[in-house]
Amino acid sequence: MESQSPFLAMQRLEGQVKAVLRAADTDLLGPEEKKALASVRRLATDARLDIRDYELSETRDEQLRKAAAAKKRLEKLEKAILAAGTSFGPADVAQLDAQLQQIAGRLV
Secondary structure (H helix, E strand, O other): OOOOHHHHHHHHHHHHHHHHHHHHOOOHHEEEEHHHHHHHHHHHEEEEEEEHHOOOOOHHHHHHHHHHHHHHHHHHHHHHHHHHHHHHHHHHHHHHHHHHHHHHHHHO
């Protein structure tokens, strides 16, 4: 992951998150858990798009603004994964958290 751009790293992380979400049996979940999983899915997509915008920035000022927005979104995603409950196991949470931190650290 170290040699990848932040966008490619986020794209891979989003795939991992969606794989976990696909494996979750939504029929067994309550309304709050379903809402939390939908939030995780949305935030993962939004974070990927924020990072794409960061990489496509044309000026330094724009890049700094996009980096700040992407970092905020990554923080929200991290909190949403923790709030998602039983769908993400402790190992998943630890791995995803480490990857999110690494991606955020690579943004300006």
